[in-house]
Amino acid sequence: MTNNHACILPPLAELQGLLGLSETEAKARIAEACLRQPLQCPRCFGRETFARKNGRCGCRQCGCAFDLVDGRWMSIPSISARSWLILIKCFELGLNVREASRMAGVPRSTAYRAFRNIRLGLAAQDPVWAADPRIGVEALISNPMDGFLNYLRNWTARYRGMSPEEYPLYVKECQVRFEAQGQPLFERLLACVAAAKPIRVV
Numbered sequence: 413m414t415n416n417h418a419c420i421l422p423p424l425a426e427l428q429g430l431l432g433l434s435e436t437e438a439k440a441r442i443a444e445a446c447l448r449q450p451l452q453c454p455r456c457f458g459r460e461t462f463a464r465k466n467g468r469c470g471c472r473q474c475g476c477a478f479d480l481v482d483g484r485w486m487s488i489p490s491i492s493a494r495s496w497l498i499l500i501k502c503f504e505l506g507l508n509v510r511e512a513s514r515m516a517g518v519p520r521s522t523a524y525r526a527f528r529n530i531r532l533g534l535a536a537q538d539p540v541w542a543a544d545p546r547i548g549v550e551a552l553i554s555n556p557m558d559g560f561l562n563y564l565r566n567w568t569a570r571y572r573g574m575s576p577e578e579y580p581l582y583v584k585e586c587q588v589r590f591e592a593q594g595q596p597l598f599e600r601l602l603a604c605v606a607a608a609k610p611i612r613v614v
């Protein structure tokens with residue numbers, strides 16, 4: 413067995429584990445990740461919230477009722493909790509959208525949206541990228557870490573047809589993968605999509 417195989421086998425076993433989860437078990441895992449983050453009303457962004465008896469949440473400021481995942485990057489109604497965990501694992505493993513959609517049992521467009529939200533969530537965690545992704549890219553590329561540019565070139569070669577608008581998101585993904593140095597990313601990615609989407613001033 414090569415070292416390469418030794419690295420990839422544990423994550424594949426974890427994928428098998430996620431595939432065996434029930435929706436109830438997956439929901440509990442997702443709820444746990446959401447509850448580690450501050451609860452925020454998705455409508456008025458108020459923090460004065462409370463748990464309702466029906467498992468939903470309520471806002472004391474605007475009075476609305478909402479689900480735990482509302483207003484977060486993982487708030488895509490067509491994706492079940494189980495599919496989300498599988499999609500996150502597929503992203504961690506570097507599978508493409510086609511493979512991930514098959515694993516998670518969702519349409520390709522949905523898997524694409526999930527992957528995009530993971531990347532948006534990663535970018536949103538970085539204040540520089542959140543303010544202006546172009547500045548983030550420029551800072552990273554003009555003063556790169558050793559070996560990063562090669563890594564970036566190799567990793568992004570797999571994404572054919574990437575639009576210029578999307579490019580900064582892929583660079584951020586590469587930065588996160590590069591800095592992780594092969595360490596597991598699943599928990600970080602889960603926390604990232606469980607985070608609230610930032611307030612956009614339109």
Ligand SMILES: [Zn+2]
Nearest residue numbers: 453456471474
């Ligand atoms: Zn509210």
